Amino acid sequence: MNNDSxxxxxxxxxxxxxxxxxxxxxxxLGRCGTSLPVKESLEFKLAHARARDAVLVPADxxxxxxxxxxxxxxxxxxxxxxxxxxxxxxxxxxxxxxxxTSSIALQHHGQRNFDIGITVCDGLSGPAIxxxxxxxxxxxxxCVAKTELRVAPVCLVTNGRVAIxxxxxxxxxxxxxxxxxxxxxxxxxxxxLGAYITYEPKPGITDEARNCISxxxxxxxxxxxxxxxxxxxxxxxxxxxxxxxxxxxxxSSSYLPLQGLIPSx
Amino acid sequence: MSTGRNxxxxxxxxxxxxxxxxxxxxxxxxxxxxSEEERVRAQMALAEVPLRRxxxxxxxxxxxxxxxxxxxxxxxxxxxxxxSGFTVGEFRDWLLGDEADIESLAELAPGITPEMAAAVSxxxxxxxxxxxAAKCRVVTSFRNTIGKAGTFSVRLQPNHPTDDLQGIAxxxxxxxxYGCGDAVIGIxxxxxNVENIVRLMQMLDSLIDTYSIPTQSCVLTHVTTTMEAIKAxxxxxxxxxxxxxxxxxxxxxxxxxxxxQEANEATxxxxxxxxxxxxxxxxxxxxxxxxxxAHHGVDQQTLEARAYAVARVYNPLLVxxxxxxxxxxxxxxxxxxxxxxxxxxxxxxxxxxxxGVDICYTxxxxxxxxxxxxxxxxxxxAGCNFIMGxxxxxxxxxxxxxxxxxxxxxxxxxxxxxxxxEFQAWLESMEIHNSAGVLQPVDVSNRLLxxxxxxxx
Numbered sequence: 001m002n003n004d005s006x007x008x009x010x011x012x013x014x015x016x017x018x019x020x021x022x023x024x025x026x027x028x029l030g031r032c033g034t035s036l037p038v039k040e041s042l043e044f045k046l047a048h049a050r051a052r053d054a055v056l057v058p059a060d061x062x063x064x065x066x067x068x069x070x071x072x073x074x075x076x077x078x079x080x081x082x083x084x085x086x087x088x089x090x091x092x093x094x095x096x097x098x099x100x101t102s103s104i105a106l107q108h109h110g111q112r113n114f115d116i117g118i119t120v121c122d123g124l125s126g127p128a129i130x131x132x133x134x135x136x137x138x139x140x141x142x143c144v145a146k147t148e149l150r151v152a153p154v155c156l157v158t159n160g161r162v163a164i165x166x167x168x169x170x171x172x173x174x175x176x177x178x179x180x181x182x183x184x185x186x187x188x189x190x191x192x193l194g195a196y197i198t199y200e201p202k203p204g205i206t207d208e209a210r211n212c213i214s215x216x217x218x219x220x221x222x223x224x225x226x227x228x229x230x231x232x233x234x235x236x237x238x239x240x241x242x243x244x245x246x247x248x249x250x251x252s253s254s255y256l257p258l259q260g261l262i263p264s265x
Numbered sequence: 266m267s268t269g270r271n272x273x274x275x276x277x278x279x280x281x282x283x284x285x286x287x288x289x290x291x292x293x294x295x296x297x298x299x300s301e302e303e304r305v306r307a308q309m310a311l312a313e314v315p316l317r318r319x320x321x322x323x324x325x326x327x328x329x330x331x332x333x334x335x336x337x338x339x340x341x342x343x344x345x346x347x348x349s350g351f352t353v354g355e356f357r358d359w360l361l362g363d364e365a366d367i368e369s370l371a372e373l374a375p376g377i378t379p380e381m382a383a384a385v386s387x388x389x390x391x392x393x394x395x396x397x398a399a400k401c402r403v404v405t406s407f408r409n410t411i412g413k414a415g416t417f418s419v420r421l422q423p424n425h426p427t428d429d430l431q432g433i434a435x436x437x438x439x440x441x442x443y444g445c446g447d448a449v450i451g452i453x454x455x456x457x458n459v460e461n462i463v464r465l466m467q468m469l470d471s472l473i474d475t476y477s478i479p480t481q482s483c484v485l486t487h488v489t490t491t492m493e494a495i496k497a498x499x500x501x502x503x504x505x506x507x508x509x510x511x512x513x514x515x516x517x518x519x520x521x522x523x524x525x526q527e528a529n530e531a532t533x534x535x536x537x538x539x540x541x542x543x544x545x546x547x548x549x550x551x552x553x554x555x556x557x558x559a560h561h562g563v564d565q566q567t568l569e570a571r572a573y574a575v576a577r578v579y580n581p582l583l584v585x586x587x588x589x590x591x592x593x594x595x596x597x598x599x600x601x602x603x604x605x606x607x608x609x610x611x612x613x614x615x616x617x618x619x620x621g622v623d624i625c626y627t628x629x630x631x632x633x634x635x636x637x638x639x640x641x642x643x644x645x646x647a648g649c650n651f652i653m654g655x656x657x658x659x660x661x662x663x664x665x666x667x668x669x670x671x672x673x674x675x676x677x678x679x680x681x682x683x684x685x686x687e688f689q690a691w692l693e694s695m696e697i698h699n700s701a702g703v704l705q706p707v708d709v710s711n712r713l714l715x716x717x718x719x720x721x722x
Contacts, residue, residue, distance in 0.1 A: 015709045016438060023425055023432035026657020026669075027439035034674035034704055036657075044634070044657060048666070051628040089593045089629055090289045124629050184592075185628050186664030215426070 011037050024188050047187040054190040056085060059122035059129035059182065061156040067134045073141060074153040076109070078102040078168070082159040095161035098168070102157075106171040114152040116144060116234065117174030117201070121160035125182030127191040132216060132223055136180055136193060139227040147261040162196050162210075169201030176234055176243075177201040183214060192217045195226060197233045199243040209244040211237070231257035272310035278324040280314070281380070282564035283307035284387045286604055290552045290565045290595035297564075312354030312388055316345075319380050325561045331512045331522055336378050336574050345376030356381070357388045360397045360615075370401050374617030379510070379570035382612040386566070391643065394607040398647040401614035405582045406541025407481045407502065409447055409687035411650055412619050417682035418651035419673045420583070420621070421446035424662035428455045430468050436656050437472065438716050442707045443670035444677070444698055445654035447688035448583055448621065449503060449546060451483040455662055462486050463499040470500035476695075476713065479539075479687035481582070483546050488520055488528045495531050503546045503582060504532040510549075510571030513559035522575070529579045540687065543582035543619075549573070550587040551605050552595025565595060566605065570612040577618050583651065584618045586610070588640075589626040590665060599636030602626060606640045610649055621651035625667040634658065634666070641668055645676040652676075674704055 004010050010032055017028040029040045036044075065075040081097045082088045088095055098106070118140070120133050137154055144151055152172045157164055162181055169177035176199055183192040193216040198205060211233045216226035232251040235258050237243040272280060282296035284307040291297035298304035320340065323333045342349075347369075348356055359365055365373075386394060404412040411418050423436030433452060440446050450473070452465050462484050469482035481502040484491075488506040495501050506525060507518050515521055525545075532544040549572040554560040560568060569586070576584045586609035589602040596602045606622050613620035624640045626632035641652065658669035676682065683689050683702040692698035695713050699705055707714065 012706050014439070014442065015707060016435075016442070016714060019435035019438065022429065022435045023656075024661050025423070025425070025432065025436045025439075025655075026659050027436055029657055029671070031671060031674075031704075034671060034678050036669070036671045040657065044659065047659070048628065048633060055629045090293065090597060092594050093293070184664055186661065187628075187659045187666065188661050189664070190628075220426075 044187070051185040051187055051190045054125045054127050054185045057126045058085065058158065059126040061120070061122070061158055064120065064129065064133055065156055068137060068154055071138055073138070076105070076153045076155050078105070078155055079158045080160045080164055085159065088159045092161055095159060096163040098164060103167070103171070106168065109172065111152075112173040113150070114172060114174045115149040115176065115238070117152040117155070117165070117169045117172055117177045119155045119157060119165045119168050119177060119179045121157045121162070121164060121179055121181040123160070123181035123194070124184045125190060125192065128182035128193045128217070131191045131218070132193040133180055135223045136216065136227060139223060140178070140230055143227065143231050143257040147258050148263055149261060163205070165196065165198060166201040166205050167203050169198065170203060174201060175199070176237060178230060178234065189215070189217060189220065192220060193226070195230050197230065197237060197243050199237050199241065211243050211247055211249070228255065228257055234258075235260055272307060275310075277314070277318065277322050277380070278563055280307055280311050281324065281384060281387070281567050282562070284311040285564045285566055286387070288565065288595070288601055288605070289593060289597040290555050293594055294555050294560055294562070294565070296562055308388055311384055312352060312357070314353050314384070316348060316351050316353060316356060316381055319378050319384070324380055324563045324567060325511060332510060332515070332571055332575055335522060335578065336571065339578065340378060341375035343376070344373055347373065348376070353381070353384045354388060357385050357393070360385065361393060365397070365400060367400055367402055370615070371617065374615065377615055379574040379612065379616060380567055382615045383567040383570040386608045386611050389611070391604070391607055394611040395643055395647040398611040398614045402648065403614060403617055403619040403650065405543040405619045407538040407543055407582050408540060409479045409685035410540060411448055411582065411685050413686070415682060416685055417645065417649070417673075417677055417680070418448040418621075418685050419445040419654040419670075420448040420585070420651055421450045422453070422653050422655045422660065422667070423450070424453050424655075424660055426455055426662045428461060428465060430464070433465070433468070434472070434716065438713065439656055440654050440670050441478070441713060442697055443654070443674055444684060444692055444704060445670045445673050446478070446480055447685040448651035449481050449483050451485055451505070451546070453485045453663060459490055459493050459497065462490055463494050463497055466494060466499045466501060472716070476716070477691070479691050485548070488524060492528055492531055495535065500537070501532060501535060502537050503544055504528050505546045505548070507548050507553070508572050508575050509553045509557070509559070510568035510575070511554050511559050511561060514554040514557045514568075515575075517557035517559060525575075525579060543580050545576075545579045545581035546583045546585070547576045547581050548585045548587050549576070549609075550590055551609065552591045555595065556591060566608055569609055570616070573613045573616045573618045577616055581619060583621055584613060585621045585623055586613070587623040587625060589630060589632065590623065592627050593630040596630070598631035599626070599633070599639070602630070602632055602636060603640045603643065607643055607647065610644060610647055614648070619650050622649055623653045623667055625653070625665055627665045637666070637668060637672070641672055641676055642679070645680050645682070677702065
């Protein structure tokens with residue numbers, strides 16, 4: 001029943017709904033009285049529920065490791081010093097530190113001194129990892145395979161924050177660390193991946209020393225474009241000998257990934 | 266007492282931190298009370314502290330911090346005189362009494378330091394924070410008048426993840442048709458380069474001009490970028506900046522007091538206000554100093570109140586506490602966000618600042634729209650100057666949830682509040698509100714919808 005007993009519509013609709021083609025914003029929702037119609041109210045709740053689940057459901061790092069190993073890439077499973085998801089949310093300091101076990105494991109890792117380290121960190125979104133991390137990591141590694149750059153095993157971290165890549169990179173002796181992290185989910189996107197690129201990572205580095213690419217997802221920056229931008233920043237960061245505020249993104253539309261680092265035949 | 270510490274020996278800084286209601290950020294900083302009993306005993310001890318002590322004991326040393334210097338140097342001892350003999354507890358009781366009315370509170374404001382305001386708020390329950398704040402009126406103006414009794418204003422926030430002009434215009438039209446946008450039409454830009462900022466400023470200016478809307482626009486970018494835009498001849502109504510309560514935290518935002526002064530003067534010089542000349546728009550929020558590791562061991566609410574002391578020097582049109590934006594490591598859940606929102610509004614108003622609140626949360630906080638409804642209803646009753654209007658409460662650029670155009674209409678309807686008077690007159694002329702301030706169905710032929718036809722081309 002769309003009308004009240006006098007035959008008037010219950011919902012006052014907004015005659016500008018065609019403007020929705022210009023934005024994902026929740027416009028032209030209509031109203032009952034001045035309030036939100038039930039359909040829109042429940043749509044919002046559903047989006048919020050999905051975003052909440054994205055935060056609380058841990059990323060499945062074992063599956064990601066299996067996928068990567070099947071392709072011949074070695075991986076290391078690590079965890080931060082956070083004990084559970086609840087602590088993760090309130091103790092950013094602990095999320096930036098490896099657990100003792102993980103730290104010892106890396107200290108005893110046989111190999112050292114890599115050009116590139118890659119860390120995948122669940123951050124605030126499991127779906128970001130499930131939907132984008134494998135393609136991002138393997139896409140990047142395919143580019144790197146054409147070069148002579150030495151790449152560390154892919155480190156997969158549970159309950160980690162961005163700066164944990166600094167400790168990992170330092171322990172493995174990486175010249176450059178690429179950290180992929182699940183971003184804080186919004187209602188219209190709960191699967192965004194962020195990428196942080198840090199030259200000579202070591203504990204104590206702050207954010208102005210990194211480059212960041214965000215919103216890597218279907219519907220945002222495509223994974224292919226994200227990989228291209230990561231390789232651009234890695235290549236120019238290695239050339240410049242630094243990352244961060246002094247490394248500007250001036251990637252041209254014709255840039256070919258790591259072309260400058262591929263040995264000539 | 267299990268702590269073994271005598272509260273009488275504690276510094277004001279320690280006492281304030283231990284007396285503050287439970288908050289994840291203070292626990293993260295390691296300054297919070299270790300038990301519920303310790304917290305209440307600290308409150309009891311704080312109630313005995315004479316207000317005069319706040320003038321001789323700074324929470325951050327005078328020599329080390331320009332915000333402390335500002336607070337001490339600008340203190341008005343004449344205004345302070347009526348309460349100079351009170352303890353914090355007596356001050357709380359006096360504020361709730363009938364002698365504290367609109368006039369006496371306005372006269373008192375320059376005599377109150379942010380630490381005094383923070384301290385007294387820690388001894389108050391939610392209803393106390395509502396009742397006293399409702400007696401504090403701070404009225405400001407630019408192209409309309411904000412903060413008058415019986416009014417409630419809304420910042421229209423039409424953000425878009427790629428700053429698409431049509432997308433922004435679509436959300437703006439939606440908000441205007443719901444009676445929102447009298448506080449400011451303000452965009453958080455996705456990219457910060459000057460060319461983009463100027464483009465957004467021109468678009469809003471042209472919109473306001475075309476439809477003769479009695480409101481002001483703002484593109485919320487760094488103060489230095491706004492200065493560049495001014496130099497480039499861009500139509501700047503309000504100058505925005507995020508600020509915090511310590512010199513070091515402000516430095517992490519890339520600002521200091523001298524820069525704010527310069528920006529204020531440059532914006533004033535444009536003379537674009539018609540009914541008033543309050544040209545600054547500041548945003549704040551508990552946790553920013555801790556997040557920048559610039560908290561000096563002071564609790565986050567006291568630091569927040571110090572940010573208002575920074576704001577009031579520049580006679581802002583709007584000051585907005587973005588209460589739940591940073592995340593659960595500072596305000597864990599709905600209860601903490603609600604308490605913080607009311608404290609912020611109370612402290613700002615007591616200090617004479619035109620407070621609004623971005624009633625909001627992120628998806629990793631333990632909060633939802635029910636919590637926002639509670640805070641909105643409380644703040645409406647507390648006489649809050651303005652809130653945010655975001656389409657459907659979902660900001661698709663900043664990835665957080667705030668209040669919607671519908672929420673604004675709800676609180677106005679519930680409490681019989683109207684927009685700023687000049688804006689209300691415009692809404693009536695556009696047949697969006699009737700003279701009672703009630704939303705009208707927008708007819709397809711409405712003149713404002715011509716905007717959508719323009720955008721649809």
